[in-house]
Amino acid sequence: MVRRRFTLIMRYAVAGWSVLLTSLLLSGHAHAAGGNLHLDGSSMGLAWVIPFAGILLSIAIFPLVAPNFWHAHFGKISAFWALSFLTPFTIVYGFELSLFELLHVLFLEYIPFIILLLSLFTVAGGVRLRGKLVGTPLVNTGILLFGTAIASWMGTTGAAMLLIRPLIRANEGRKHKVHTIVFFIFLVANIGGSLTPLGDPPLFLGFLKGVSFFWPTTQMFLPMLMVSVILLAMYFAMDSYLFRKEEADSLQDTSDEPDGLRLEGKINILLLGGVIGAVLMSGVWKPGIEFIVFHVHVELQNVLRDLSLVGIALLSLQLTNSASRQANGFTWFPIVEVGKLFAGIFITIIPAIAILRAGTEGALEPVVSLVSEDGQPVNMMYFWMTGILSSFLDNAPTYLVFFNTAGGDAEVLMNELAPTLLAISAGAVFMGANTYIGNAPNFMVRSIAEERGIPMPSFFGYMLWSVVLLVPLFVLVSFVFFL
Secondary structure (H helix, E strand, O other): OHHHHHHHHHHHHHHHHHHHHHHOOOOOOEEEEOOEEEEOHHHOOHHHHHHHHHHHHHHHHHHHHOHHHHHHHHHHHHHHHHHHHHHHHHHHHOHHHHHHHHHHHHHHHHHHHHHHHHHHHHHHHOOEEEOOOOOOHHHHHHHHHHHHHHHHHHHHHHHHHHHHHHHHHHOOOOOOOHHHHHHHHHHOOOHHHHOOOOOOHHHHHHHHOOOOOOHHHHHOHHHHHHHHHHHHHHHHHHHHHHHOOOOHHHHOOOOOOOOOOEEEOOHHHHHHHHHHHHHHHHHHOOOOOEEEEOOEEEEHHHHHHHHHHHHHHHHHHHHOOHHHHHHOOOOOHHHHHHHHHHHHHHHHOHHHHHHHHOHHHOOOHHHHHHOEEOOEEOHHHHHHHHHHHHHHOOHHHHHHHHHHHOOOOHHHHHOOOHHHHHHHHHHHHHHOOOOOOOOHHHHHHHHHHHHOOOOOOOHHHHHHHHHHHOHHHHHHHHHHHOO
């Protein structure tokens, strides 16, 4: 059944590829201006976006309908869609422009992105919280609050991986615990990462595009605070009600964990400071030195940042007890999965960004028109369009798409169009919580919870939680901040 379904999907994909090759032999062109290659998005048809849509739909559908097959072959599927774009693009636009676009996205976006995730994942995986915990409403709310507070500084992935196992252990005696995991995904795996580029991948992409490190800290603080406080209050009320129904004898921590709380792998907290310092350095220090690799300008401070982050990850591996990592459930699979999938995403998103940059002259003019009126951005629409697509696709590339739709100039977006950038940022970060596929940690948390015997909601069951609890809250956010 799985093989037959995969064969059918591949046939449709090949058919789409054939359409791409035949329908796109049109007059797209590139030109060199001042030695710099340039892709003219106004000359590209929507068929160029087929590979991008294909890989995102694959990410959305395969884990649900064929999880075992996806687990074994997601890298091949990602490579297929990347080649589905690169091959016809090279035929139509030429090898020179194809190589330039590939190197541009690898050196300036994908490699810095995946290195940051790798360093945060490695460092966070070396910290283990030990001790006896009992899942009372106060303790559970405290863990959610703490996770929300640290997610912006160690990443939603790092904070989620640090706290999900202690939270599950604390609630092992509880009958009602699904709601706790759902709110954990809402807060720790998504909304908590609102305040720095370290917190959530969309904000790091914005940082790579020129948004200052502390811009989200100042601009996103009030929306994040409002959403977090309301969600924490809702959770405490719900958990208190359900807690009163529990049998007192079942609430004891019977694990072999020591009394009191303690951290293993404390050196990783220091290394986390090194990660923050390396990212800050690349945003503040501008020596004016760059390397040119086939027309791609790679700045010295960014090279040093990435080398520093790799070095910090290696230090974490050397200085952390391997037994502690193993007890923490640390494996490389999540970062391998993200690395392979995002390689395909970053490559296939090239034409979408080029078309959006063309504005009303491009094939995505209806999208551009929807989020603007008389040449001015409609911030509420930016919030909802970014958020809805982040819910069902992935919030990092969705952020990038609308960042470019709004002009792609970080200085303008941080100043004259600050409300627009806030709408894009809030939509991507907040609404990544709407589904399991909106943000990478969501599925990871769900998988860990199911491994520990917690019957998590299905894809649409989880969406019922988000529609009931999150969507009304986002309506409130849109009227308070974006009307």
